[in-house]
Amino acid sequence: MEIQEVKTTDLQQFQAIMLKAVNAGNEYKKVSKEAKANFLEEIVRQIELLGFELIETAMTETNLPEARLIGERGRTCNQLKMFADLIREGSWVEASIDTALPQRLPIPKSDIRKMLVPLGPVVVFGASNFPLAFSTAGGDTASALAAGCPVVLKAHSAHRKTSVLVAGAIEKAIQLAQMPKNVFQHVIGRYEIGQALVKHPATQAVAFTGSYTGGKALFDLANHRHRPIPVFAEMGSVNPVCLLSEKLATQPESLAKEMAASITQGVGQFCTNPGVMIAVEDKALDEFLSHLKIAIQQVSPAKMLHSGIAQSYHEGIASVINDEDLSIEAAVQKTENDAGNALIASVSAAVFMERPTLHQEIFGPYSLLVKCKDKAEMLAVVNVLEGQLTGTIMGTDSDLQQNIDLLESLTTIAGRVMINNVPTGVEVCPSMVHGGPFPATTDARFTSVGTSAIKRFVRPVCLQNFSQSLLPAELQDGNPMQIWRLIDGEFSKA
C-alpha cells in the first residue's frame, strides 16, 4: 500500500486507484471467511503494536486526551474483533434455501437459493470526531472488509498522521495475512478528492460520518451518477431529551449531573450529544436548572478537535447569546484558544416550533432547553422535529405511563429511543441502531454501529438450479459452514 497523496486534477491516479480496488475486490471476495477473520484480527495486533506513538500522534492532532484515545483504540480493536467473530460464525449472510419440487403442477419448482454477496469497492471517509473508531480502521472500514469489499479510505485532513500510522498497520496486516495487496488503499487529498472518488464508476458504496452539508453533498453526488450508489452518511442530530415532571421533581440534582456530564462529554463532540432538552415549565424545572448550572460550571472547558470546529462552535453560541428569543441558563467562560466552553440556553416552545433553525445542531457542549406550557405542548415540540439518531425520555414509571404518546412520537422520529439513559455512549452490539430518519442519516434502514453495519455493503443474490459443486459453501446441502439458514422458510442449522 502506498500512502497516496492525490492532486485534484490527476484523473489517471483515480483510475489507477479504483482499478486496483476492483482487482483486489475480485480476489478478496474469494478469500475464505476464516482468512478474512484472521486478517481483521491481524489489523488489531498491528494497531496494538503501534503502541503509544499512535496515542501521542492522535493527541497532538485532535486535542483529545490520552484516556479517551486509549478508550477509542480499544473500541476500534473490539469492533474489528466483533466483525472477525461475526464472519467466522457466518450466519450473517442470510443463507436461504428453497428446495425443488420437480413433481409440482402445473409447473415444477426449481431449486432456489440466496445469500448476501459483497458490493465491491467502498469509499470510506475518516471522521474528525473519531480519529480511530470511525476513521482509518474504524467501524466503516471494518464492516466493509468483513463484508468482503475492498476499501478506499479518504483520510480526514485533521488527523492525517494518525491515519497514516493506522494505514501502515493495515498494510502490515495485509502482508502478514496474505491478503490481496490493494484490498485497503489510503488516500490523502483535498475535499474534491473525496468527490472524485464518489463519482468514480467503480465505486459501489460510500460511508461518511460528519456534517449535514458534507453528507448531503455526497448523497446528491452519488444519486446524480449515471449509476446511483448507496451513501451511508451519518450527519448528526440534536438528540432530544424529554425531562418529565415527576422525574424532575424527585431527582433534580442527579438528573442535572447526568445531563451536564452528557452535554460536556468529549467537549460535546459526539453525534449523540443531547442538543435539545424538552420539559414542562414548573418549579421542579427551575430547581433542575439551578443544579444543571452548578454541574455545567464544574466542567473545565477543553480544547476542541481542531480550530475549524472550535470556530464553528463559537459562531454558533455567539448567535445563541445574541438571540433575543433565547435566554442563557448556564455559561462557562472560555479559558484558552479553541476551547469549547459549555452553554445552556432556553426558549419557549412556541418560539422553538416557529423557528426551524433552532432545531439544528450546534456541534459542541451546547444544549437548548425548550420550555413547554404543558404535556400537550411537549408532544407538539417532539412532533415538529426532523429525523434524529436518538430520542430520550427521563421519567419515573408514573411519568412514562402518562406519556406513552411521547414515547411513540420519539420512536417515529429516532433510530434509538432510551429511557433514563443519556444518549452519549453508543454500545457496540448486535441490537444497536446508530442511524435514524433523514436528516440524521441518509438511510434509516441501516446502522453504522454494531454487527448489522455489515449489511450496508452487501446485496442478496439468488442462485437457481445450481448443482452442488457450483454453489458457494454457505448454500450447499450439507451446510459445511454450520450456519443458521432458512430452509423452505424455517430457521435451521441442519
Add this chain to the structure above:
Amino acid sequence: MEIQEVKTTDLQQFQAIMLKAVNAGNEYKKVSKEAKANFLEEIVRQIELLGFELIETAMTETNLPEARLIGERGRTCNQLKMFADLIREGSWVEASIDTALPQRLPIPKSDIRKMLVPLGPVVVFGASNFPLAFSTAGGDTASALAAGCPVVLKAHSAHRKTSVLVAGAIEKAIQLAQMPKNVFQHVIGRYEIGQALVKHPATQAVAFTGSYTGGKALFDLANHRHRPIPVFAEMGSVNPVCLLSEKLATQPESLAKEMAASITQGVGQFCTNPGVMIAVEDKALDEFLSHLKIAIQQVSPAKMLHSGIAQSYHEGIASVINDEDLSIEAAVQKTENDAGNALIASVSAAVFMERPTLHQEIFGPYSLLVKCKDKAEMLAVVNVLEGQLTGTIMGTDSDLQQNIDLLESLTTIAGRVMINNVPTGVEVCPSMVHGGPFPATTDARFTSVGTSAIKRFVRPVCLQNFSQSLLPAELQDGNPMQIWRLIDGEFSKA
C-alpha cells in the same frame, strides 16, 4: 374507501389523502399481527368473490388471455396468503436482544433491543404488465400492508376498471376485518398525480414496476425532496442468456424450443424476458438457430397489453429491421392490430460492445443474439452489460466447468443467476431475488418478489433500557410471540 379521481391541480385533495393515510397508519401499526394476517386473508376471499367479472374485465382491458389472468389471480391470492403466514409466524421483524451487564467495568451495559418497524404511508404504482399480481392488491401492496404501512395506490391507466374492482374487494376486507378505514386508498388520475403523491411530505416510500424512464423519474423526484425517501423501482432488463457450446451441440432442438417459449411467453411482456442471447459462432449455433426459427414461427402473435406498448414494440423492431449492423434470424408476420409478432435478430459481439443502445430492452417478444468469436469474447460481452434482473447460463456440466468466470460475471451484474432454466417464471418464495443492480432496479439490496419484499417498508428501531411493560411483545423477555430472535448474538426461540 372512495375511488378517488384526482385532478392534477387539486392540492387540497392530496393533503386530505395523505393525512388520512398518516392517521390510518398510526392506528394500523398498533393492530395485532394476527388481525393483520386475517385482513390479508380477507382480501383473498373478497378477490375470489369477484368471480369471473374480475377476469373478464381484465381480459377486456389488457388483452391478456383468460388462463393467464386466472393464473395471475391465483398468484395474487397466494402472495397475500404468503405474507399473512409470514407475519403470523412473526420472526421477520428481526428481533434482537442484548441483555444488560450492570456490573460491567468501566461502565455498565444497558439493556438494548431492536426490531423492524413500519415506515408509514407507501405509494404503490400499478404495473401495466401485471394487472393483478403487481397492481392494486399485488405484491407491493401486500408486502406494505404486511409490514404495517398504509398504502396509497395509483391505478395504472391501462386497467382502471380492473383496479377499481380489486380496490372494492380490499374495501370490503377493511370493513369485515375491522381495519382502519383508510389503510388502503385508491387513486385514479394522470401521470402528474403519481408525481404529486411521491413528492408529498407524508409519503415514506414508493414501489413501482415499469419503464426505466418512469422509474428513474420517480427516483430522482424522491431524492430531490427536502427529505429523500426510498424508491423501489423495478425497471426491466435484457436478461442475458449465455448459450454454451456443448449444450448447443448436444441439445439444439430442445434448447431452441425452450428459448422460443420463453421469448414469446405472454407476448414477451415479462420483466425477465430473455432479450439478449450470447453464444460462440459455430455450426452448433447455426443448427440451434434453424430450430429456433421454426419454434418461433409456430407461435401465433397475440395482442399486446395496450396500443401504447404495441406501438413502442413495433417502433423498436422497425429500428432493428432497418439497422444495417443487425441480421434478422427469425421473424413472424403481424396478424392484427396491436399484435406482438416475434423477432430474433443477431449482431457481432464487436458491434454489440460498441453500441450501448443495443443493450437496451425492447419490451415484447424480441431477442438479440450476440455472436462471439470465442469464449473470451463471450465473457467480454457479459462484462459490458449493465445491471440485470437475471443472468442465465445454458450449459452442460463440462461447459460450466470451463466457464466459471462467466458464471462469476453474471453473478456480479444480476440479482438472480440461473443454470439451464429460462428467466421467465419468477417463483414466489423466501429465496427469490427479483431485483438487481441499477438500472434493473433503483435498489439492488431489495427484492419485489418473495417474503423478503416486506423488508422494503421497514426500518430498525433500537429501544434502550425499557421496562418490560413498555416493550412491544416481540421484544419482551418471555417471547410471547414465540418468534426467532437474536439473544446476545445467538439465534433462539427461547
